Amino acid sequence: MLEKARYIVVEGPIGAGKTTLAKRLADRLSADLLLENPAANPFLGRFYQNMERWGLPTQIAFLFQRSEQLASFNHEHNPQRRVVSDFLIDKDPLFAELTLAEDELHLYRQLYARLKPTVRKPDLVIYLQAQPEVLVERVRKRGVESERKLSEAYVERVAKRYADFFHHYDAAPLFIVNAESLNPVDKAEDFELLYSRLLAMRSYREFFGYAG
Numbered sequence: 001m002l003e004k005a006r007y008i009v010v011e012g013p014i015g016a017g018k019t020t021l022a023k024r025l026a027d028r029l030s031a032d033l034l035l036e037n038p039a040a041n042p043f044l045g046r047f048y049q050n051m052e053r054w055g056l057p058t059q060i061a062f063l064f065q066r067s068e069q070l071a072s073f074n075h076e077h078n079p080q081r082r083v084v085s086d087f088l089i090d091k092d093p094l095f096a097e098l099t100l101a102e103d104e105l106h107l108y109r110q111l112y113a114r115l116k117p118t119v120r121k122p123d124l125v126i127y128l129q130a131q132p133e134v135l136v137e138r139v140r141k142r143g144v145e146s147e148r149k150l151s152e153a154y155v156e157r158v159a160k161r162y163a164d165f166f167h168h169y170d171a172a173p174l175f176i177v178n179a180e181s182l183n184p185v186d187k188a189e190d191f192e193l194l195y196s197r198l199l200a201m202r203s204y205r206e207f208f209g210y211a212g
Contacts, residue, residue: 001123001124001173001175001198001201001202002124002198002199002201004123005122005123005124005173006079006082006083006123007082007085007120007122007123007124008025008029008031008082008083008084008122008123008124008125008126009084009085009086009087009088009124009125010022010025010084010085010086010125010126010128011086011087011088011091011125011126011127011128011162011166012127012128012130012162012179013130013135013155013158013159013162014135014139014150014155014158015130015134015135015136015137015138015139015155016128016129016130016135016138017128017138017183017184017185017186018086018128019035019036019086020185021128021184021185021191022035022084022085022086023035023084024184024185024191025084025126025195026083026084028195029082029084030082031081031082031084032077032081032082032084033083033084033085034069034070034083034084034085034086034087035085035086035087036062036065036066036069036086036087037065038062040065041058041061041062041065043057043058043061044061045145046058048147048148048149048150049149051099051154052099052101055096055099055100055104056100056107056108059092059095059096059099059108060111062095063092063108063111063112063115066087066089066092067115067117070089070117070119071117073119074117074118074119085122088122088125089116089119090171091162092116093108093109094158094162095158095161096108096109096112097161098157098158098161121171122171122172123172123173124172124173124175124198124201125169125172125173125174125175126175126177126198127162127169127174127175127176127177128177128179129159129162129163129176129178129180130159130178130179130180131159131180132155132156132159133152134180135155135159136150136152136155139155170204173201173203173204173205174204174205174206175198175205175206175208176205176206176207176208177208177209178208178209180209182194182208182209194208
């Protein structure tokens with residue numbers, strides 16, 4: 001699966017390590033990187049302090065950013081080059097449904113329908129899972145100022161939404177990683193194990209790092 005994959009996406013809730021893993025994987029594969037840029041969202045810090053007030057502008061800003069990135073990628077990227085990304089735009093509504101009031105969600109869905117670019121589906125999606133307390137610990141450890149007031153309750157809701165989303169996801173081959181029992185982000189030996197399992201992947205949906 002991995003050897004033939006040209007467009008690979010690494011996904012997961014905040015703190016799961018998707019960006020770091022995407023970078024390590026792109027480096028190993030000599031692939032291009034397509035990364036989201038949360039620091040460029042002017043509303044994100046305020047959102048973490050007051051989600052009800054800043055949910056809609058934060059969501060719209062991310063939608064514009066990711067849509068423009070993917071549109072540019074479609075236009076400019078050399079199709080002969082492999083690419084690893086740390087976001088899947090199909091999951092964007094997940095956050096809107098989690099934080100927006102009904103009327104705001106209706107507006108967001110209209111914008112999403114208009115702005116979502118037509119992109120080819122990934123050849124492989126890697127989904128990192130971890131318990132909320134583990135995610136919060138990792139977020140605190142990296143010390144990003146805008147994330148300082150992020151609550152465990154919010155991270156728990158996000159993690160549950162991700163789990164629900166990928167439970168039903170079937171648009172591309174899916175490799176689900178338990179990022180607690182194995183840590184391919186911080187441990188070189190776990191990354192090598194992950195990489196070898198990706199090379200051996202043959203099924204449409206596989207699990208890595210789960211007991212039994």
